[in-house]
Amino acid sequence: MVNLRTLTTRLPAGSKAYVFGSYLSSDSPRDLDILIVYDQHSCPPSQAHEKHQEFLSRLGELLAIGVDVTLLTKEEVQSSRFIEDTGAICFEEVISKAQAKVRTT
Amino acid sequence: MPTPPRNNWDVSYSVIAFFERALNTHSKVERFVRTRDIFFQIELANGSQLKVLLVDEYTLGLADLHRAQSEFTEMEFIVTGGNWNGYTREAKQYGLLHDLGVFNIEEFLGALNWSEPNKYHKKDSDGKPTYAYH
Numbered sequence: 662m663v664n665l666r667t668l669t670t671r672l673p674a675g676s677k678a679y680v681f682g683s684y685l686s687s688d689s690p691r692d693l694d695i696l697i698v699y700d701q702h703s704c705p706p707s708q709a710h711e712k713h714q715e716f717l718s719r720l721g722e723l724l725a726i727g728v729d730v731t732l733l734t735k736e737e738v739q740s741s742r743f744i745e746d747t748g749a750i751c752f753e754e755v756i757s758k759a760q761a762k763v764r765t766t
Numbered sequence: 767m768p769t770p771p772r773n774n775w776d777v778s779y780s781v782i783a784f785f786e787r788a789l790n791t792h793s794k795v796e797r798f799v800r801t802r803d804i805f806f807q808i809e810l811a812n813g814s815q816l817k818v819l820l821v822d823e824y825t826l827g828l829a830d831l832h833r834a835q836s837e838f839t840e841m842e843f844i845v846t847g848g849n850w851n852g853y854t855r856e857a858k859q860y861g862l863l864h865d866l867g868v869f870n871i872e873e874f875l876g877a878l879n880w881s882e883p884n885k886y887h888k889k890d891s892d893g894k895p896t897y898a899y900h
Contacts, residue, residue: 701828707836709829729776732829737854741825741900 665723665756671716675700678716678752682729685750692727695720696749701734773803777822781847785820785871794878805838808878816883818874822847825900826868827854831861843867843884845874852898870898 663671669678682694697713704712709732721728733743743749772779782804789795789808798808806818819834819841826846834844844866846853851870861868867884869877877886887895 699829706828707832710833727776731823731825731827733825733827733854734829734856737827737856740855743825743900746900 663719663723665720665760666753668716668719668723669752671719672697673699673704673712675703676713679744679749680752680755681747681749685748685755690726692729693720693724694729694731695752696731696733696738696743696747698733698735698738701736706734775804775821777804777820777847781822782820784848785845788871788875792875792878802838805841810878816843817841818843818845820845820847822851823853824851825854826852826857828856828860831857831866831868835866841866843869843874845869845871847871852900855897855899858897858899873898 672678676697676699679696679698680693681696682690684690684693695717699709699713713730713732717728717730731743733741738744782800785806786800789798789806794810794812796809796811798806800806804820806820808816808818810816817840819838821830821834821844823830823846826844831844834841842865844861846869848871853868853870858868860866865884867874867877867886869886873886873888876888877883880886887897890896
């Protein structure tokens with residue numbers, strides 16, 4: 662059974678997910694902004710949306726929230742400095758922190 | 767509760783309405799027709815026709831361009847929402863190589879004043895091209 666901790670196993674090889682935007686700072690975010698950085702050598706840009714759809718759909722179901730995705734190649738994320746500019750945080754780290762918070766409350 | 771978008775690109779009506787208002791008041795636009803919620807066929811005063819997809823991506827990337835081309839095969843321009851939105855260098859380069867205009871709204875409205883809109887770019891104070899790169 663897929664849960665938030667194992668969800669990243671549904672990402673294509675070479676892809677990594679990050680969280681940015683209001684989800685990181687708000688107690689009641691309206692949606693979840695996800696950045697997925699993918700390797701265009703193993704996942705061509707023409708297939709990127711399709712190949713990450715299962716991950717995104719399951720994520721939306723598990724969190725019961727709208728997911729807004731930004732899909733960028735490794736080269737695009739470097740040239741745009743997207744992670745630095747948005748303060749995006751690794752998805753696994755965000756989930757770990759959220760679950761630790763739940764355990765302490 | 768906000769009304770969900772009527773398109774699968776999550777473009778809200780406020781973004782669509784903003785774009786429509788801008789087109790309605792642009793001196794070079796003769797008329798336009800909107801279909802599939804976010805696809806615009808624009809006729810300019812000089813008679814030329816532009817086929818434009820409006821999206822609302824903070825950073826438009828290569829994956830978005832490919833998805834858009836597969837869903838809107840006749841697309842000639844892709845314009846991303848507000849002026850705070852932009853695109854990657856790689857997306858712009860792809861557009862230049864494939865005759866696909868990649869702009870944010872502010873740039874696109876400027877491009878309508880050019881004889882070849884898909885080659886439009888803003889210039890800095892030194893006359894060098896500037897782009898809405900993220």
